[in-house]
Amino acid sequence: MASWKKIGIALALSSVFPATQALSEVCTEIQRAISHASAVYSPSGSGNYTADNAHWVASSIEESACTVEPATAADVSAIIKIIGKTKTPFAVKSGGHATNPGYSSTTGVQIAMTRFNAVKYDKKSGTVAIGAGQIWDDVYAKLEPLGVVAPGGRVPGVGVGGFTLGGGYNWLSNQVGLTVDIVVSYELVKPNGDIVTVTQTSSPDLFFALKGGYNNFGIVTQFTYKAFPIDKVWGGLIAYGAAQTAEFNTAFANFAANAADPKAALVSGYALDATGAPIVGNIMFYDGPTPPPGVFDAFLKIKNISSDIGTRTLSSLVASAPQTLPAGTRGYFNTMSFFEYTDAIATAILNETTFWGPVVAKYDPSALAGYHMETFYKSFLTHNTTATAWPFYRSKKFVPLQMQFTWNNPKVDKIMQGFMEQSAAHLTVVANRDGQPIQQLPLYPNYGLFSNGAERVYGSNLPRLKAIKGQVDPQNVMGLAGGWKV
Ligand SMILES: Cc1cc2nc3c(=O)[nH]c(=O)nc-3n(C[C@H](O)[C@H](O)[C@H](O)COP(=O)(O)OP(=O)(O)OC[C@H]3O[C@@H](n4cnc5c(N)ncnc54)[C@H](O)[C@@H]3O)c2cc1C
Ligand SMILES: *[C@@H]1O[C@H](CO)[C@@H](O)[C@H](O)[C@H]1NC(C)=O
Ligand SMILES: *[C@@H]1O[C@H](CO)[C@@H](O)[C@H](O)[C@H]1NC(C)=O
Ligand SMILES: *[C@@H]1O[C@H](CO)[C@@H](O)[C@H](O)[C@H]1NC(C)=O
Ligand SMILES: *[C@@H]1O[C@H](CO)[C@@H](O)[C@H](O)[C@H]1NC(C)=O
16 A cells, blocks of 8 residues: 555656656665765755866756766776666766767766876886876876877867767877877776776777777776877967968968978967957977978968967977867857868868858857868878778878857857858868869768768768677667767
Protein backbone atom coordinates (compact mmCIF):
# COMPACT_ATOMS: atom_id res chain seq x y z
CA MET A 1 0.00 0.00 0.00
CA ALA A 2 2.69 2.43 1.08
CA SER A 3 4.79 1.62 -1.95
CA TRP A 4 1.86 2.21 -4.30
CA LYS A 5 1.39 5.57 -2.69
CA LYS A 6 5.07 6.40 -3.19
CA ILE A 7 4.93 5.45 -6.85
CA GLY A 8 1.79 7.56 -7.22
CA ILE A 9 3.61 10.58 -5.79
CA ALA A 10 6.69 9.93 -7.90
CA LEU A 11 4.56 9.73 -11.04
CA ALA A 12 2.74 12.93 -10.14
CA LEU A 13 6.04 14.72 -9.49
CA SER A 14 7.64 13.40 -12.63
CA SER A 15 4.85 14.80 -14.76
CA VAL A 16 5.42 18.22 -13.18
CA PHE A 17 9.21 18.15 -12.87
CA PRO A 18 10.20 15.28 -15.16
CA ALA A 19 13.82 16.06 -15.88
CA THR A 20 14.78 17.87 -12.68
CA GLN A 21 13.56 15.11 -10.41
CA ALA A 22 15.48 12.40 -12.22
CA LEU A 23 18.57 14.54 -12.78
CA SER A 24 19.03 15.46 -9.13
CA GLU A 25 18.92 11.75 -8.34
CA VAL A 26 21.61 11.08 -10.94
CA CYS A 27 23.73 13.86 -9.43
CA THR A 28 23.34 12.29 -5.98
CA GLU A 29 24.26 8.87 -7.33
CA ILE A 30 27.39 10.32 -8.95
CA GLN A 31 28.34 12.07 -5.73
CA ARG A 32 28.11 8.76 -3.86
CA ALA A 33 30.12 6.88 -6.48
CA ILE A 34 33.16 9.14 -6.83
CA SER A 35 36.24 9.39 -4.62
CA HIS A 36 37.11 12.32 -2.36
CA ALA A 37 39.52 13.64 -4.99
CA SER A 38 36.53 14.56 -7.15
CA ALA A 39 33.47 16.70 -6.41
CA VAL A 40 29.89 17.42 -7.49
CA TYR A 41 28.54 20.99 -7.44
CA SER A 42 24.86 21.95 -7.49
CA PRO A 43 23.36 25.18 -8.84
CA SER A 44 23.93 27.00 -5.58
CA GLY A 45 25.92 29.78 -7.11
CA SER A 46 29.23 28.24 -6.02
CA GLY A 47 32.33 29.40 -7.89
CA ASN A 48 33.01 25.88 -9.07
CA TYR A 49 29.51 25.40 -10.51
CA THR A 50 29.76 28.68 -12.42
CA ALA A 51 33.30 27.96 -13.64
CA ASP A 52 32.34 24.43 -14.74
CA ASN A 53 29.49 25.75 -16.93
CA ALA A 54 31.46 28.77 -18.23
CA HIS A 55 32.29 29.11 -21.94
CA TRP A 56 34.10 31.55 -24.22
CA VAL A 57 30.77 32.65 -25.69
CA ALA A 58 27.57 33.03 -23.66
CA SER A 59 25.56 31.15 -26.32
CA SER A 60 27.46 28.01 -25.32
CA ILE A 61 26.51 28.29 -21.62
CA GLU A 62 23.66 26.23 -20.15
CA GLU A 63 22.52 25.84 -16.55
CA SER A 64 23.34 22.22 -15.79
CA ALA A 65 21.53 20.15 -13.16
CA CYS A 66 24.90 19.74 -11.47
CA THR A 67 28.54 19.82 -12.42
CA VAL A 68 31.15 17.24 -11.58
CA GLU A 69 34.90 17.70 -11.50
CA PRO A 70 36.46 14.23 -11.70
CA ALA A 71 40.11 14.00 -10.70
CA THR A 72 40.85 10.39 -11.67
CA ALA A 73 40.10 8.15 -14.63
CA ALA A 74 38.39 5.74 -12.20
CA ASP A 75 35.95 8.49 -11.22
CA VAL A 76 35.29 9.37 -14.87
CA SER A 77 34.54 5.68 -15.36
CA ALA A 78 32.07 5.66 -12.44
CA ILE A 79 30.37 8.79 -13.82
CA ILE A 80 30.00 7.56 -17.40
CA LYS A 81 28.58 4.23 -16.17
CA ILE A 82 25.86 6.06 -14.25
CA ILE A 83 25.17 8.35 -17.21
CA GLY A 84 24.93 5.37 -19.57
CA LYS A 85 22.68 3.40 -17.25
CA THR A 86 20.29 6.31 -16.64
CA LYS A 87 20.56 7.71 -20.20
CA THR A 88 21.24 11.16 -18.75
CA PRO A 89 22.07 14.07 -21.07
CA PHE A 90 25.58 15.29 -20.28
CA ALA A 91 28.53 17.31 -21.57
CA VAL A 92 32.30 17.09 -21.33
CA LYS A 93 34.22 20.33 -21.13
CA SER A 94 37.92 21.07 -21.30
CA GLY A 95 38.63 24.73 -22.21
CA GLY A 96 35.01 25.59 -23.06
CA HIS A 97 35.89 27.22 -26.40
CA ALA A 98 33.26 25.34 -28.43
CA THR A 99 31.12 27.91 -30.27
CA ASN A 100 28.43 25.41 -31.21
CA PRO A 101 25.70 25.44 -28.54
CA GLY A 102 25.43 22.18 -26.61
CA TYR A 103 28.77 20.76 -27.77
CA SER A 104 30.26 21.09 -24.30
CA SER A 105 27.24 22.29 -22.32
CA THR A 106 24.05 20.64 -21.09
CA THR A 107 21.03 20.98 -18.85
CA GLY A 108 21.99 17.53 -17.53
CA VAL A 109 25.33 16.58 -15.96
CA GLN A 110 28.24 18.87 -16.82
CA ILE A 111 31.59 17.08 -16.57
CA ALA A 112 34.37 19.66 -16.20
CA MET A 113 37.80 18.12 -16.78
CA THR A 114 39.66 20.91 -14.99
CA ARG A 115 41.29 18.66 -12.36
CA PHE A 116 43.19 16.79 -15.10
CA ASN A 117 45.91 19.40 -15.10
CA ALA A 118 49.18 17.46 -15.03
CA VAL A 119 52.03 18.17 -17.46
CA LYS A 120 54.72 15.47 -17.34
CA TYR A 121 57.72 15.65 -19.68
CA ASP A 122 59.66 12.44 -20.20
CA LYS A 123 63.06 13.32 -21.58
CA LYS A 124 63.95 9.73 -22.40
CA SER A 125 61.03 9.13 -24.75
CA GLY A 126 60.80 12.77 -25.84
CA THR A 127 57.11 12.86 -25.00
CA VAL A 128 54.89 14.89 -22.74
CA ALA A 129 51.75 13.63 -21.01
CA ILE A 130 49.15 16.38 -20.63
CA GLY A 131 45.96 16.25 -18.58
CA ALA A 132 42.90 16.82 -20.77
CA GLY A 133 41.28 19.58 -18.71
CA GLN A 134 43.60 22.55 -18.91
CA ILE A 135 44.28 25.41 -21.32
CA TRP A 136 47.35 25.58 -23.55
CA ASP A 137 48.63 28.80 -21.92
CA ASP A 138 49.25 26.84 -18.71
CA VAL A 139 50.85 23.95 -20.60
CA TYR A 140 53.33 26.30 -22.33
CA ALA A 141 54.19 27.99 -19.04
CA LYS A 142 55.05 24.62 -17.48
CA LEU A 143 57.07 23.33 -20.46
CA GLU A 144 58.95 26.51 -21.35
CA PRO A 145 61.56 26.20 -18.56
CA LEU A 146 62.33 22.71 -19.93
CA GLY A 147 62.96 24.04 -23.45
CA VAL A 148 60.27 21.91 -25.05
CA VAL A 149 56.72 22.29 -26.30
CA ALA A 150 53.76 20.23 -27.39
CA PRO A 151 52.27 22.78 -29.77
CA GLY A 152 48.58 23.59 -29.32
CA GLY A 153 46.50 26.80 -29.20
CA ARG A 154 47.91 29.92 -30.85
CA VAL A 155 45.98 32.52 -28.82
CA PRO A 156 45.06 32.59 -25.11
CA GLY A 157 42.45 30.40 -23.45
CA VAL A 158 42.02 27.41 -25.79
CA GLY A 159 41.51 24.02 -24.11
CA VAL A 160 43.71 20.97 -24.55
CA GLY A 161 40.78 18.51 -24.84
CA GLY A 162 38.59 19.85 -27.63
CA PHE A 163 41.52 21.33 -29.57
CA THR A 164 43.34 17.99 -29.72
CA LEU A 165 40.25 15.87 -30.42
CA GLY A 166 39.28 18.13 -33.33
CA GLY A 167 42.62 18.43 -35.15
CA GLY A 168 44.70 21.35 -33.93
CA TYR A 169 46.30 24.07 -36.10
CA ASN A 170 49.32 25.21 -34.09
CA TRP A 171 52.28 27.55 -34.55
CA LEU A 172 54.57 24.65 -35.51
CA SER A 173 52.09 22.99 -37.92
CA ASN A 174 54.28 23.79 -40.93
CA GLN A 175 57.03 21.73 -39.33
CA VAL A 176 55.22 19.01 -37.35
CA GLY A 177 51.67 18.88 -38.70
CA LEU A 178 48.37 19.16 -36.90
CA THR A 179 48.32 18.50 -33.16
CA VAL A 180 46.54 15.17 -33.86
CA ASP A 181 49.62 14.16 -35.84
CA ILE A 182 51.88 14.36 -32.77
CA VAL A 183 49.68 12.42 -30.32
CA VAL A 184 51.31 9.08 -29.49
CA SER A 185 48.77 7.82 -26.96
CA TYR A 186 45.46 8.56 -25.29
CA GLU A 187 44.20 7.58 -21.87
CA LEU A 188 40.54 6.97 -22.67
CA VAL A 189 37.51 6.16 -20.56
CA LYS A 190 35.35 4.23 -22.98
CA PRO A 191 31.56 4.75 -23.07
CA ASN A 192 31.17 1.47 -21.10
CA GLY A 193 33.52 2.73 -18.39
CA ASP A 194 36.62 0.70 -19.34
CA ILE A 195 39.84 2.66 -18.86
CA VAL A 196 42.28 2.01 -21.69
CA THR A 197 45.52 3.34 -23.15
CA VAL A 198 45.05 3.80 -26.87
CA THR A 199 48.10 3.61 -29.14
CA GLN A 200 48.63 2.66 -32.78
CA THR A 201 49.79 -0.80 -31.67
CA SER A 202 47.25 -1.47 -28.92
CA SER A 203 44.14 -0.39 -30.83
CA PRO A 204 44.70 1.02 -34.33
CA ASP A 205 40.99 1.63 -34.96
CA LEU A 206 40.42 3.71 -31.82
CA PHE A 207 43.75 5.49 -32.36
CA PHE A 208 42.56 6.49 -35.83
CA ALA A 209 39.12 7.47 -34.50
CA LEU A 210 40.44 9.69 -31.68
CA LYS A 211 42.65 11.60 -34.12
CA GLY A 212 40.06 14.17 -35.06
CA GLY A 213 36.93 12.13 -34.25
CA TYR A 214 35.89 14.59 -31.54
CA ASN A 215 33.85 13.33 -28.54
CA ASN A 216 32.28 10.30 -30.25
CA PHE A 217 34.41 7.59 -28.65
CA GLY A 218 34.60 8.32 -24.93
CA ILE A 219 36.22 10.74 -22.51
CA VAL A 220 39.95 11.36 -22.82
CA THR A 221 41.69 11.99 -19.50
CA GLN A 222 45.25 12.38 -20.80
CA PHE A 223 47.02 12.91 -24.11
CA THR A 224 50.68 11.98 -24.68
CA TYR A 225 52.37 14.05 -27.37
CA LYS A 226 55.76 14.10 -29.05
CA ALA A 227 57.66 17.02 -27.54
CA PHE A 228 59.65 19.44 -29.69
CA PRO A 229 62.52 21.74 -28.72
CA ILE A 230 61.59 25.41 -28.50
CA ASP A 231 63.61 28.48 -27.64
CA LYS A 232 62.96 32.15 -28.26
CA VAL A 233 60.50 32.85 -31.06
CA TRP A 234 59.73 36.03 -32.99
CA GLY A 235 56.47 37.72 -33.84
CA GLY A 236 53.25 39.02 -32.36
CA LEU A 237 50.28 41.10 -33.45
CA ILE A 238 50.46 43.97 -35.92
CA ALA A 239 47.40 45.89 -37.18
CA TYR A 240 46.76 47.89 -40.36
CA GLY A 241 44.11 50.46 -41.23
CA ALA A 242 41.60 50.69 -44.08
CA ALA A 243 44.00 52.39 -46.51
CA GLN A 244 46.42 49.43 -46.27
CA THR A 245 44.00 46.54 -46.89
CA ALA A 246 44.77 46.14 -50.61
CA GLU A 247 48.52 46.16 -49.97
CA PHE A 248 48.01 43.62 -47.19
CA ASN A 249 45.87 41.31 -49.39
CA THR A 250 48.57 41.21 -52.04
CA ALA A 251 51.28 40.51 -49.44
CA PHE A 252 49.15 37.76 -47.87
CA ALA A 253 48.43 36.05 -51.21
CA ASN A 254 52.15 36.25 -52.12
CA PHE A 255 53.14 34.74 -48.80
CA ALA A 256 50.52 31.98 -49.23
CA ALA A 257 51.76 31.10 -52.70
CA ASN A 258 55.51 31.45 -52.22
CA ALA A 259 56.45 30.94 -48.54
CA ALA A 260 59.70 29.00 -48.57
CA ASP A 261 60.46 28.79 -44.85
CA PRO A 262 58.37 26.34 -42.79
CA LYS A 263 59.38 28.14 -39.59
CA ALA A 264 57.26 31.12 -40.65
CA ALA A 265 53.50 31.22 -40.06
CA LEU A 266 50.63 33.72 -40.18
CA VAL A 267 47.08 34.09 -38.93
CA SER A 268 45.42 37.21 -40.32
CA GLY A 269 42.00 38.63 -39.64
CA TYR A 270 39.63 41.31 -40.91
CA ALA A 271 37.12 43.19 -38.81
CA LEU A 272 35.51 46.63 -38.82
CA ASP A 273 36.62 49.26 -36.32
CA ALA A 274 34.23 51.47 -34.32
CA THR A 275 33.84 53.82 -37.28
CA GLY A 276 32.92 50.97 -39.61
CA ALA A 277 36.23 51.00 -41.47
CA PRO A 278 38.00 47.70 -42.13
CA ILE A 279 41.11 46.86 -40.15
CA VAL A 280 43.54 43.97 -40.43
CA GLY A 281 44.97 42.11 -37.44
CA ASN A 282 47.99 40.09 -38.52
CA ILE A 283 49.72 37.65 -36.16
CA MET A 284 53.19 36.71 -37.39
CA PHE A 285 55.20 33.81 -36.00
CA TYR A 286 58.77 32.69 -36.58
CA ASP A 287 60.31 29.69 -34.85
CA GLY A 288 63.59 31.39 -34.02
CA PRO A 289 64.77 34.65 -32.41
CA THR A 290 64.66 36.62 -35.69
CA PRO A 291 63.26 35.81 -39.12
CA PRO A 292 65.80 35.82 -41.95
CA PRO A 293 65.55 38.91 -44.19
CA GLY A 294 62.81 38.57 -46.77
CA VAL A 295 60.43 36.28 -44.87
CA PHE A 296 58.08 38.93 -43.43
CA ASP A 297 59.45 42.09 -45.13
CA ALA A 298 56.27 42.68 -47.14
CA PHE A 299 54.22 42.80 -43.90
CA LEU A 300 56.74 44.92 -42.00
CA LYS A 301 56.82 47.51 -44.80
CA ILE A 302 53.07 48.14 -44.56
CA LYS A 303 52.21 51.20 -42.44
CA ASN A 304 50.77 49.89 -39.14
CA ILE A 305 48.27 51.32 -36.66
CA SER A 306 49.61 49.23 -33.77
CA SER A 307 52.34 46.70 -33.39
CA ASP A 308 53.61 44.31 -30.72
CA ILE A 309 56.30 42.43 -32.59
CA GLY A 310 59.55 41.14 -31.18
CA THR A 311 61.76 38.32 -29.95
CA ARG A 312 60.01 36.60 -27.05
CA THR A 313 58.87 33.33 -25.48
CA LEU A 314 56.07 31.35 -27.08
CA SER A 315 53.88 32.17 -24.05
CA SER A 316 54.45 35.86 -24.59
CA LEU A 317 53.67 35.57 -28.31
CA VAL A 318 50.44 33.69 -27.55
CA ALA A 319 49.53 36.34 -24.98
CA SER A 320 50.03 39.12 -27.56
CA ALA A 321 46.67 38.35 -29.19
CA PRO A 322 44.13 38.28 -26.33
CA GLN A 323 40.67 36.98 -27.28
CA THR A 324 38.51 37.88 -24.31
CA LEU A 325 34.95 38.89 -25.09
CA PRO A 326 32.76 41.16 -22.95
CA ALA A 327 30.58 39.08 -20.60
CA GLY A 328 27.34 38.01 -22.25
CA THR A 329 28.73 38.00 -25.79
CA ARG A 330 27.15 35.31 -27.93
CA GLY A 331 28.77 33.97 -31.08
CA TYR A 332 29.36 31.24 -33.63
CA PHE A 333 32.23 30.19 -35.84
CA ASN A 334 31.79 29.00 -39.38
CA THR A 335 34.49 27.62 -41.62
CA MET A 336 35.47 26.97 -45.21
CA SER A 337 38.49 25.26 -46.70
CA PHE A 338 40.40 26.64 -49.69
CA PHE A 339 43.17 25.07 -51.70
CA GLU A 340 44.94 28.40 -51.22
CA TYR A 341 44.24 32.07 -50.50
CA THR A 342 44.63 33.99 -53.73
CA ASP A 343 44.40 37.76 -54.01
CA ALA A 344 40.87 37.28 -55.43
CA ILE A 345 39.76 35.24 -52.41
CA ALA A 346 41.40 37.55 -49.87
CA THR A 347 39.72 40.52 -51.58
CA ALA A 348 36.33 38.75 -51.54
CA ILE A 349 36.75 37.98 -47.83
CA LEU A 350 37.52 41.64 -47.16
CA ASN A 351 34.34 42.49 -49.09
CA GLU A 352 32.36 40.04 -46.91
CA THR A 353 33.68 41.88 -43.84
CA THR A 354 32.60 45.29 -45.09
CA PHE A 355 29.30 43.90 -46.42
CA TRP A 356 28.16 41.99 -43.31
CA GLY A 357 29.46 44.40 -40.66
CA PRO A 358 26.69 47.00 -41.19
CA VAL A 359 24.06 44.29 -41.81
CA VAL A 360 24.66 42.53 -38.48
CA ALA A 361 24.87 45.88 -36.67
CA LYS A 362 21.36 46.67 -37.90
CA TYR A 363 20.01 43.61 -36.05
CA ASP A 364 22.10 44.14 -32.92
CA PRO A 365 24.28 47.24 -32.47
CA SER A 366 26.83 45.16 -30.56
CA ALA A 367 27.24 42.59 -33.37
CA LEU A 368 30.58 42.14 -35.16
CA ALA A 369 31.54 40.08 -38.20
CA GLY A 370 35.17 38.92 -38.41
CA TYR A 371 37.10 36.65 -40.79
CA HIS A 372 40.46 34.97 -40.05
CA MET A 373 42.59 33.63 -42.88
CA GLU A 374 45.19 30.98 -42.09
CA THR A 375 47.74 29.77 -44.55
CA PHE A 376 50.29 26.99 -44.11
CA TYR A 377 53.42 25.65 -45.77
CA LYS A 378 52.85 23.41 -48.79
CA SER A 379 53.78 20.15 -46.99
CA PHE A 380 52.05 20.82 -43.66
CA LEU A 381 49.47 18.04 -44.07
CA THR A 382 52.10 15.37 -44.79
CA HIS A 383 53.40 14.91 -41.23
CA ASN A 384 50.90 12.22 -40.20
CA THR A 385 52.44 8.84 -39.37
CA THR A 386 49.06 7.07 -39.43
CA ALA A 387 45.72 7.77 -41.03
CA THR A 388 43.56 10.14 -38.98
CA ALA A 389 39.80 10.58 -38.58
CA TRP A 390 40.33 14.21 -39.59
CA PRO A 391 41.16 15.30 -42.18
CA PHE A 392 39.99 12.63 -44.62
CA TYR A 393 41.86 14.34 -47.44
CA ARG A 394 45.59 15.13 -47.40
CA SER A 395 46.72 14.61 -50.97
CA LYS A 396 46.82 18.36 -51.62
CA LYS A 397 47.31 21.22 -49.22
CA PHE A 398 44.17 23.01 -48.10
CA VAL A 399 43.80 25.84 -45.59
CA PRO A 400 41.01 27.02 -43.30
CA LEU A 401 38.95 30.19 -43.00
CA GLN A 402 37.57 30.95 -39.56
CA MET A 403 34.49 33.14 -39.72
CA GLN A 404 33.48 34.64 -36.38
CA PHE A 405 30.25 36.55 -35.77
CA THR A 406 29.44 37.83 -32.26
CA TRP A 407 26.38 39.61 -30.82
CA ASN A 408 24.50 40.08 -27.55
CA ASN A 409 20.80 39.58 -28.24
CA PRO A 410 19.72 35.90 -28.00
CA LYS A 411 16.78 36.68 -30.29
CA VAL A 412 19.08 37.10 -33.29
CA ASP A 413 20.94 33.76 -32.94
CA LYS A 414 19.07 32.20 -35.85
CA ILE A 415 19.43 35.29 -38.04
CA MET A 416 23.20 35.42 -37.46
CA GLN A 417 23.46 31.71 -38.26
CA GLY A 418 21.70 32.37 -41.56
CA PHE A 419 24.03 35.27 -42.41
CA MET A 420 27.09 33.12 -41.71
CA GLU A 421 25.71 30.41 -43.99
CA GLN A 422 25.00 32.98 -46.73
CA SER A 423 28.50 34.38 -46.44
CA ALA A 424 30.06 30.93 -46.86
CA ALA A 425 27.78 30.21 -49.82
CA HIS A 426 28.88 33.43 -51.53
CA LEU A 427 32.57 32.71 -50.91
CA THR A 428 32.08 29.21 -52.34
CA VAL A 429 30.91 30.79 -55.60
CA VAL A 430 33.95 33.08 -55.54
CA ALA A 431 36.30 30.13 -54.92
CA ASN A 432 34.74 28.12 -57.75
CA ARG A 433 35.12 31.11 -60.07
CA ASP A 434 38.75 31.25 -58.93
CA GLY A 435 39.19 27.64 -60.11
CA GLN A 436 38.91 26.01 -56.66
CA PRO A 437 36.41 23.12 -56.36
CA ILE A 438 36.36 23.47 -52.58
CA GLN A 439 33.16 21.48 -51.93
CA GLN A 440 35.27 18.29 -51.88
CA LEU A 441 37.50 19.57 -49.05
CA PRO A 442 37.03 18.62 -45.37
CA LEU A 443 35.61 21.28 -43.05
CA TYR A 444 37.52 21.73 -39.80
CA PRO A 445 35.47 20.38 -36.85
CA ASN A 446 36.88 22.95 -34.43
CA TYR A 447 35.69 25.88 -36.57
CA GLY A 448 32.61 24.40 -38.26
CA LEU A 449 29.12 25.77 -37.71
CA PHE A 450 26.84 22.93 -36.51
CA SER A 451 24.54 23.24 -39.53
CA ASN A 452 27.32 22.02 -41.88
CA GLY A 453 26.79 18.47 -40.56
CA ALA A 454 29.27 15.66 -39.88
CA GLU A 455 29.27 14.59 -43.56
CA ARG A 456 31.18 17.74 -44.59
CA VAL A 457 33.62 17.23 -41.72
CA TYR A 458 34.40 13.50 -42.00
CA GLY A 459 33.55 12.77 -45.67
CA SER A 460 35.01 9.49 -46.89
CA ASN A 461 36.12 8.55 -43.33
CA LEU A 462 32.52 8.48 -42.11
CA PRO A 463 31.80 4.79 -42.86
CA ARG A 464 34.92 3.63 -40.96
CA LEU A 465 34.13 5.98 -38.06
CA LYS A 466 30.54 4.70 -37.89
CA ALA A 467 31.80 1.10 -37.79
CA ILE A 468 34.27 1.85 -34.97
CA LYS A 469 31.56 3.78 -33.11
CA GLY A 470 29.25 0.74 -33.37
CA GLN A 471 31.87 -1.43 -31.69
CA VAL A 472 33.04 0.99 -29.00
CA ASP A 473 29.72 2.56 -28.12
CA PRO A 474 26.87 0.22 -29.12
CA GLN A 475 24.51 1.91 -26.64
CA ASN A 476 25.41 5.35 -28.05
CA VAL A 477 26.23 6.76 -24.62
CA MET A 478 28.28 9.55 -26.23
CA GLY A 479 25.13 10.41 -28.21
CA LEU A 480 23.78 11.82 -24.93
CA ALA A 481 26.37 14.62 -25.34
CA GLY A 482 26.36 17.19 -28.16
CA GLY A 483 29.01 17.36 -30.87
CA TRP A 484 29.72 16.23 -34.44
CA LYS A 485 27.88 12.92 -34.38
CA VAL A 486 29.23 10.19 -36.68
C1 LIG B 1 39.54 32.25 -29.18
C2 LIG B 1 39.73 30.94 -29.90
C3 LIG B 1 40.95 30.62 -30.46
C4 LIG B 1 41.15 29.42 -31.12
N1 LIG B 1 42.38 29.14 -31.66
C5 LIG B 1 42.56 27.97 -32.33
C6 LIG B 1 43.83 27.64 -32.91
O1 LIG B 1 44.81 28.38 -32.83
N2 LIG B 1 43.92 26.49 -33.60
C7 LIG B 1 42.89 25.63 -33.72
O2 LIG B 1 43.06 24.59 -34.34
N3 LIG B 1 41.71 25.89 -33.15
C8 LIG B 1 41.51 27.04 -32.46
N4 LIG B 1 40.30 27.31 -31.93
C9 LIG B 1 39.22 26.33 -32.04
C10 LIG B 1 39.36 25.30 -30.93
O3 LIG B 1 40.29 24.32 -31.34
C11 LIG B 1 38.03 24.63 -30.62
O4 LIG B 1 37.13 25.59 -30.13
C12 LIG B 1 38.21 23.51 -29.60
O5 LIG B 1 37.17 22.58 -29.70
C13 LIG B 1 38.29 24.06 -28.20
O6 LIG B 1 38.64 23.10 -27.28
P1 LIG B 1 38.19 23.31 -25.77
O7 LIG B 1 38.68 22.16 -25.00
O8 LIG B 1 38.54 24.67 -25.33
O9 LIG B 1 36.60 23.30 -25.95
P2 LIG B 1 35.41 22.57 -25.21
O10 LIG B 1 34.24 23.43 -25.52
O11 LIG B 1 35.71 22.29 -23.79
O12 LIG B 1 35.30 21.20 -25.98
C14 LIG B 1 35.08 21.14 -27.37
C15 LIG B 1 34.54 19.74 -27.72
O13 LIG B 1 35.47 18.74 -27.33
C16 LIG B 1 34.87 17.83 -26.42
N5 LIG B 1 35.86 17.51 -25.38
C17 LIG B 1 36.64 18.38 -24.68
N6 LIG B 1 37.44 17.72 -23.84
C18 LIG B 1 37.16 16.40 -24.01
C19 LIG B 1 37.68 15.22 -23.41
N7 LIG B 1 38.65 15.28 -22.50
N8 LIG B 1 37.16 14.03 -23.80
C20 LIG B 1 36.17 13.98 -24.74
N9 LIG B 1 35.67 15.08 -25.34
C21 LIG B 1 36.15 16.27 -24.98
C22 LIG B 1 33.69 18.57 -25.83
O14 LIG B 1 32.70 17.67 -25.38
C23 LIG B 1 33.23 19.42 -26.99
O15 LIG B 1 32.37 18.71 -27.84
C24 LIG B 1 40.08 28.50 -31.23
C25 LIG B 1 38.85 28.81 -30.66
C26 LIG B 1 38.66 30.01 -30.01
C27 LIG B 1 37.31 30.33 -29.43
C1 LIG C 1 36.79 24.55 -6.83
O1 LIG C 1 37.04 23.70 -5.75
C2 LIG C 1 38.40 23.49 -5.44
C3 LIG C 1 38.50 22.45 -4.34
O2 LIG C 1 37.60 22.73 -3.32
C4 LIG C 1 39.05 24.81 -5.09
O3 LIG C 1 40.42 24.62 -4.83
C5 LIG C 1 38.88 25.75 -6.26
O4 LIG C 1 39.41 27.00 -5.97
C6 LIG C 1 37.43 25.90 -6.66
N1 LIG C 1 37.34 26.66 -7.87
C7 LIG C 1 36.50 27.68 -8.02
C8 LIG C 1 36.48 28.34 -9.37
O5 LIG C 1 35.76 28.06 -7.14
C1 LIG D 1 54.70 50.30 -36.65
O1 LIG D 1 54.58 51.67 -36.86
C2 LIG D 1 55.42 52.44 -35.98
C3 LIG D 1 55.03 53.92 -36.17
O2 LIG D 1 55.09 54.25 -37.53
C4 LIG D 1 56.87 52.17 -36.31
O3 LIG D 1 57.72 52.90 -35.48
C5 LIG D 1 57.13 50.69 -36.10
O4 LIG D 1 58.43 50.34 -36.47
C6 LIG D 1 56.13 49.84 -36.90
N1 LIG D 1 56.28 48.45 -36.49
C7 LIG D 1 56.74 47.50 -37.28
C8 LIG D 1 56.91 46.15 -36.68
O5 LIG D 1 56.99 47.70 -38.45
C1 LIG E 1 30.40 41.69 -51.68
O1 LIG E 1 29.70 40.74 -50.85
C2 LIG E 1 28.32 40.70 -51.04
C3 LIG E 1 27.76 39.70 -50.02
O2 LIG E 1 28.26 38.42 -50.21
C4 LIG E 1 27.99 40.34 -52.47
O3 LIG E 1 26.59 40.37 -52.66
C5 LIG E 1 28.67 41.29 -53.42
O4 LIG E 1 28.48 40.85 -54.75
C6 LIG E 1 30.16 41.38 -53.14
N1 LIG E 1 30.77 42.38 -53.96
C7 LIG E 1 31.87 42.15 -54.66
C8 LIG E 1 32.41 43.30 -55.45
O5 LIG E 1 32.40 41.06 -54.70
C1 LIG F 1 48.38 10.17 -43.85
O1 LIG F 1 46.99 10.33 -44.10
C2 LIG F 1 46.59 9.96 -45.39
C3 LIG F 1 45.13 10.33 -45.55
O2 LIG F 1 44.37 9.72 -44.53
C4 LIG F 1 46.86 8.48 -45.61
O3 LIG F 1 46.49 8.12 -46.93
C5 LIG F 1 48.33 8.21 -45.40
O4 LIG F 1 48.58 6.83 -45.49
C6 LIG F 1 48.76 8.72 -44.02
N1 LIG F 1 50.21 8.57 -43.87
C7 LIG F 1 50.76 7.59 -43.15
C8 LIG F 1 52.25 7.59 -43.11
O5 LIG F 1 50.10 6.74 -42.58
